[in-house]
Amino acid sequence: MRKLKRDRRPTLKDVAALAGVSPITVSRALRDPRMVSEDLRARITASIRQIDYTPDPNASALASARTNVLAVMIPSLTNIVFSDVMRGIYDAVEDSSYQVQIANVRYSPVAEERTLRMFLSQRPAAVIMTGVDQTKAARELMERCGRPVIQIMEATDAPVDMAVGFSHYEAGRAVTRHLLDSGFRRIGFLGARLDPRSLRRIKGCQDVLQEEGLSDPSLLEATQAPSSVALGGHLLRRLMARRPDIDAVLCVNDDVALGALFECQRSGVAVPGRLGIAGFNDLDGAAVACPSLTTVRTPRYEIGRRAVGMAIAAIEGTSIIDRRLDLGFEIVARESTRRL
Amino acid sequence: MRKLKRDRRPTLKDVAALAGVSPITVSRALRDPRMVSEDLRARITASIRQIDYTPDPNASALASARTNVLAVMIPSLTNIVFSDVMRGIYDAVEDSSYQVQIANVRYSPVAEERTLRMFLSQRPAAVIMTGVDQTKAARELMERCGRPVIQIMEATDAPVDMAVGFSHYEAGRAVTRHLLDSGFRRIGFLGARLDPRSLRRIKGCQDVLQEEGLSDPSLLEATQAPSSVALGGHLLRRLMARRPDIDAVLCVNDDVALGALFECQRSGVAVPGRLGIAGFNDLDGAAVACPSLTTVRTPRYEIGRRAVGMAIAAIEGTSIIDRRLDLGFEIVARESTRRL
């Protein structure tokens, strides 16, 4: 009677009865066809199709204490950076048997820790986390959870388990060096959000300026507010009010850079003649802005793909894998920093 | 011996033993605390904390044939429109017991149908799908799956179950009307992707032009390629080569509009003096572009929130709900269509 209340879907047992084998043989045929002889396999496949059987992943997870879920934590859903990472992740699982579970932790290590606990209670096959700045408790969970953990976005020498990304510090240094090489000397910085990766880029910039004796705290205009195009304009106005002598701004990302560019267009500041502008990420619009924006191309999509590749390799133990992967970055010099 | 092989986590039974009650009481205390007396509840809560118990969602799902999963299908991960929808969805489940499962169906009804089958085999609590243009088979599955189904992004009179969105056709009409009211007469259209919603916007535009006797097929420049800022420039160049007499372009979205604006800046076409530009969605940058972009503000975030609200209301059967929700849109007139 209980069975009648549920909308009874076909189960392994139904397939087995139809094919004239035991349920466990059907289970094997599905999980690892090589374990079953060819003719049984054919009969089982036919039976599955005939009654339109689909396995119940919950029952499977319960019986085997294993899932096919990759748990992913990212700090933002709207930052295009993570949209690209997610696309890489989803593309990479496309032809595998794995599933992705995304959580938005809103740039909060505390929320991240909470989410991690929730995820681990579901016994995911692997965990993908953003950055290397987890809370102490989260780090301990990551170390002891007994599953692959991939930290993405940053290159690090000491991943908890595995890591794939690039050096934000070196990227900050490189683009600052590019500005210096292009002849700019009083280089401001427009910062937003100030997450750990932004801070490392800022640090890279400041270290280079320091080395050249061009450092000055008043060149930094930054806020905790989320970055946006509109914010880029506000920050530039504030910086130029305080330091009208700057000849270039390095922006924490392309959104802010675009906002700065619009602000210059609006207030008649020639770019790059009067002010050079450089961004970060090489978003779609950077190449076609007027003038086109110098920026740093970052391997966001590839980070997502590789992270999943590393996770699956670790789960299945098939191939030897690098535990640390630095995918690098590329300075893309365009019109906005081209001194005549 | 089997138990030793698994990393044995505490279960309901452990909590029950510690608290001196039966497992089912613990289960009740967790699912609906009102069913359990106050002192037992306190003892159970203490025991849970003491041994750090977390429920096993797979076991729960198996036993109850129910999950707390909201299955969501969206056509793109990188289109900012859906980033906002996702943010609304994730925000709405934040304080609930529900979980979100996202799938990227890449604007493909066939992939959408395949994904729907996969999702339904997991018995989600509800299903959220984008648009109203599912395959016939998918539509049948949606009708017969026995769970709430919410179609998002479009207002429709005949949802399979429930729908929340706005009328793309009316939005296309309204913004075209705005261009006419602003004095533009030879209005081109730049289209990309050409998904069903884009097509309805185009239709809205063309119908208005038709009514005014201003319609002409050669005013439409469209491609199946995914939209981007760069594409906006290309499309505008092509359109102006063919129809140098146009005095405004309506763009399928703000990315394309921004690309068109950059193209104008680059080629010295005055906006709005020589060419008016209007976009769609009111993205972050539209308000601060130079000139600022006229566009249509769409309730993307709110669609996500409401969809989840409708889903939960339907699952729990608590409140009376509208099965159709039209959240409307708003024409945002800015400099790019301001005729002097």
Added chain:
DNA sequence: GACCGGTATGGTTGCGCAATCATCTTGTCA
């Protein structure tokens, strides 16, 4: 011809929880 090892298949059990029904307690009212 007895024995061995490997392969293919099946039987039994339990994963952790919730549905169902049964039982117990308490309070209320005629």
Added chain:
DNA sequence: TGACAAGATGATTGCGCAACCATACCGGTC
């Protein structure tokens, strides 16, 4: 005071699958 309702708690069972161990069968070896 007894009957009964309503609420609180417990015992039993099974969800669908995979782990584990058992068994049947094969061909080859000495």
